Amino acid sequence: MIVHRFTDFRRFLYAFDIGRWELGVRRLLLIMSGAPFRIVSADHTGITVSNLERSLAFWRDVLGFELSHRTHQTSELASEITGVPGAEISLAVVKVPGHKIELLEYLAPPDRNQHVDLRPCDVGAAHVALTVDDLDAVLDAITNSGWKAAGKPQTLKTGPNAGKRVVYVRDPDGTTIEFMQEATSA
Secondary structure (H helix, E strand, C coil): HHHHHHHHHHHHHHHHHCCCHHHHHHHHHHHHHHHCCCCCCCCCCCECCCCCHHHHHHHHHHCCCEEEEEEEECCCHHHHHHHHCCCCEEEEEECCEEEEEEEEEEEEECCCCCCCCCCCCCCCCCCCEEEECCHHHHHHHHCCCCCEEECCCCCCCCCCCCCCCCEEEEECCCCEEEEEECCCCC
């Protein structure tokens, strides 16, 4: 282990000497952390939906996300990626600055669960949090589109998000989206 780290440190020095100091510093930090890898960034959040057109209309037309692309995945590739034998997926990716949402409608296999009613407190439930500039306007748009808030907007009193107004919204498939509005100056 010590020899391995010494060799890696020599590689670091070499990288530093040839002007690639940033790579060398990253490599040194990786060596020092003991981790064999590092997460570079988050690419997207995937949400399985029952009706791609309905979900796409909401994310694009109500929330204002831009459609990035659509595709249809079949064959062994979809099964190998997902671990779902016989998977067939129609998907759309929508985006806003800083994040993408991948909406996936599984068309196969036939034995997939069509609706699972996970509550935010249930193991396996996940949500995506979106920062908005006007929470009330978002809630009005959501209400006008047929969705509704799961709870009532609240202002956080403590912690790193103190002052933010937040609320959960659930789509027709039960997916939870958290909307957060930055604290306003009084």
